[in-house]
Amino acid sequence: MPQPAPARIGDAVEDVDTPALLIDLDAFERNLEKMAAFTKNAGVRLRPHAKTHKSAHIARLQMELGAVGVCCQKVSEAEALVQAGIQDVLISNQVVGRHKLNRLSALARHAKVAVCADDADNVVDLNAAAGQVGVIMDVLVEIDVGAGRCGVAPGDAAVTLAKEIDRARNLRFVGLQAYQGAAQHIRDFAERKMAINAAQVLTKKTVELLSAAGLKCDTVGGAGTGTYEFHTTSKVWNELQCGSYVFMDVDYGQNRMSDGKPFRAFENSLFVLATVMSKTREDFCTIDAGHKALGNDQGFPWVHELEEVTYSKPSDEHGRLDLSQTRQALKLGDKVRLVPGHCDPTVNLYDWYVGVRNGRVEALWPVTARGALT
């Protein structure tokens, strides 16, 4: 069963039960508009990654501002969003195994669905699954442009696989998935840009080889919030897949821009609201947000507007706030806003977004695809 919402519409923020996942709606809306304007001006399509927010409502807001659809990372994520009304989903990932392939092809009868492949046997399986339910499945070849995770090598291997897809009766080759995930969190601006330049050379060459083989790429997809700016000048990519820009997090906030300053193109709009639940010492207090309330895999949260207070020593349900460097006392029952270390796995821990504006709860949105793992 999903958990009850931790607030009611109209509540003061201070009255939200904790831990809770807050969205600062003003900052969030500015983030959505900024990326929409950027991609429009750059002449590229935006297909935001829904693995960040897992919300049908946020996907709709993105599409109302011009996004062509969304990316999902899992079939179950796509199922949840399609069922909630999203009609254009790219699964930017491989789908392997009988049950998942059955679900994928069934879903393609209910929405525009595309998928990535990096293996010839998997292409055979995709074709068979699509044939069984009578759909033509759109397939992108994923190429490894430096992330070292999934994808065939750029160049000839990609052309070979694209030809397999093109020959398959129930599949349609629609382009390339060329995401350099490892580049997103390179802190230095020049190094980050260089990683994307290298990916660009590999992607461009692959597109040209495909073209020479008579295979047109309708879509060349990639880019994340850390590198989106570098993906437009070359005109190699035509569809950006940024996700985290809607919320931002501590991790992305540590990237540096060309002037050496921290990356602040988008605002922190996502917070975990937590309560001081124990205060028996002078130098620290304990709050009610630990590993089950925060994605700490890329580092600990920042304490919003209390810069001298640091979060540490999380256990499953507790975190410590070090008060030794601050004059601001926190007392039992006080609430603090944490900027999550990593937004995507944090969101996945909650059933509800609590949208706030001017100190009041304005929206309660379900995390539609929370826990969609398969």
Add this chain to the structure above:
Amino acid sequence: MPQPAPARIGDAVEDVDTPALLIDLDAFERNLEKMAAFTKNAGVRLRPHAKTHKSAHIARLQMELGAVGVCCQKVSEAEALVQAGIQDVLISNQVVGRHKLNRLSALARHAKVAVCADDADNVVDLNAAAGQVGVIMDVLVEIDVGAGRCGVAPGDAAVTLAKEIDRARNLRFVGLQAYQGAAQHIRDFAERKMAINAAQVLTKKTVELLSAAGLKCDTVGGAGTGTYEFHTTSKVWNELQCGSYVFMDVDYGQNRMSDGKPFRAFENSLFVLATVMSKTREDFCTIDAGHKALGNDQGFPWVHELEEVTYSKPSDEHGRLDLSQTRQALKLGDKVRLVPGHCDPTVNLYDWYVGVRNGRVEALWPVTARGALT
């Protein structure tokens, strides 16, 4: 919405969709029986911590074997378990804030509920909340016996707070919460034992001071899977709160016993089943289990029965298996069992347990209190 179950009763394990949370039912049942026998022989009560499994069904199995009830860490966790039929719950934690106090006292009308306190103002609030719904709430004083997280200092401070509880019209002082969480993962046997010996001295002294003040401790609770053996000889603690013993994990498996060998008193019964979803290189493959499928906060999972294969480089939805040190090839679609680094936050990511025996799915149990954060 909860996710659909990733299997059907009777399926072969290989046919379970992934990632999935498997229980090896034979190993699991042996773990339950072993701890039940240990506590029975030692003459102490067992109140296992349900924050590990979050399952009403597993709680019932534990109580059928003699456990007096369960511990929960959150009011919402207790609500979910009480609603599913568990009638005796200790919230081994502080409950702070108007809404949580209302929920706690309402819950106490429907089950035997106790809670911990470490603050005099909180005791006033607990008393008021209990009075509003007309219940007498059982309250333990939490003392900090070395964990440095919650709890008043042992000794006089605990007596002072216990007196406040005893004076409160709607509260009943029932004992001490004396959990040394920081000791659980001290690797060296002698050091781990020493930490509990220190906690024991502090707890014993506090019990004696309380007794001298006319305050009897019905319950002196504490202990975890890492230290349970050290809590019985002294007869200071009378209620053990171990949780992880039902499943074990990589983290507990790294503790050492008195002979220097790894801690293996309980068996690994919990696994994340994952699938090889990309295999484009010789030296590694990519599986479909990353941060959203595994609690990696205490370290990465082990790959079960493939000792030379190591898990690394997790991202949100992917993990890498290094194959460079093994002759065992893994191919696309192969399934592997991972022993989670940390069982509690791993369980919280899933809606379903898939109980397996003799290679077949025998049980599908909901993770009753999954996501119960507040």
